[in-house]
Amino acid sequence: QQQVKQSPQSLIVQKGGISIINCAYENTAFDYFPWYQQFPGKGPALLIAIRPDVSEKKEGRFTISFNKSAKQFSLHIMDSQPGDSATYFCAASIGYGGSQGNLIFGKGTKLSVKP
Amino acid sequence: DVKVTQSSRYLVKRTGEKVFLECVQDMDHENMFWYRQDPGLGLRLIYFSYDVKMKEKGDIPEGYSVSREKKERFSLILESASTNQTSMYLCASSLGGQVSPYEQYFGPGTRLTVT
Numbered sequence: 429q430q431q432v433k434q435s436p437q438s439l440i441v442q443k444g445g446i447s448i449i450n451c452a453y454e455n456t457a458f459d460y461f462p463w464y465q466q467f468p469g470k471g472p473a474l475l476i477a478i479r480p481d482v483s484e485k486k487e488g489r490f491t492i493s494f495n496k497s498a499k500q501f502s503l504h505i506m507d508s509q510p511g512d513s514a515t516y517f518c519a520a521s522i523g524y525g526g527s528q529g530n531l532i533f534g535k536g537t538k539l540s541v542k543p
Numbered sequence: 544d545v546k547v548t549q550s551s552r553y554l555v556k557r558t559g560e561k562v563f564l565e566c567v568q569d570m571d572h573e574n575m576f577w578y579r580q581d582p583g584l585g586l587r588l589i590y591f592s593y594d595v596k597m598k599e600k601g602d603i604p605e606g607y608s609v610s611r612e613k614k615e616r617f618s619l620i621l622e623s624a625s626t627n628q629t630s631m632y633l634c635a636s637s638l639g640g641q642v643s644p645y646e647q648y649f650g651p652g653t654r655l656t657v658t
Contacts, residue, residue, distance in 0.1 A: 462646070471650050473649065494644060531645065536585045
C-alpha cells in the first residue's frame, strides 16, 4: 500500500513531441506528489509538485495532471527538447516531519529526446 | 542555495572492509536521508534522521548503520562491505517541521564499488 508504481521504464520521444509518464498509488493518505529530475552524474532535483486539492499544475513546459478518484498522477512534458533527456521519478508523501514526511519514490523513467 | 555535499564521488573498497560515507548539508535542515540507487529499482531508503542523534530504519537497513552527531552531518557506515552493496549512494536533506517540509535536496552521489 506504500508503493508508487511508475510507467514506462523508458521512453523515447522526438524533439517537439509530448512526453508522458504515469504513476499510480494505493494509499489515500498521501497528500504530496512531487516529480524529481535526475541528469547523469547528478543527484535528483525537484521539478514540480502537486497537492491533491488541485487537478493540474503547470510550470512552463511541465504539467502534472492529478486524478484523485483513480489514484493516478502523470507528468507531461510539452515540446520535449534534447535537454530534457534525464531520468524522472515520481514520489508521494504523507504529513509533516519525522517519518511521515518521507518520500516514497517510483522506480524511475529514463527519457531520451531525439533531435 | 541549499548545498548537500558527499565526501567522495567514487569509492572502491574490498569485501569485508568498513566503509564510511559522509554527507554534509549547509542549510540547517532537520531531516537527513540515505538512499541507494540501482538500475530498475529506483531510490530505496536505507536510513533517515529527523534530529541529531536520532535515526530510523528505512526500507533496506540490513548491513548498514548511520551516525548523526551534528545537525549538518549524516554518515552512512557499511560495517563489512559486500559485493551486493556495490551501488550509487545518495544523501538528501529536507527542512522538516511544518513549513515546506517535503522537498528533499540531494547530493551528487557516491558510486561505491566493492570488489
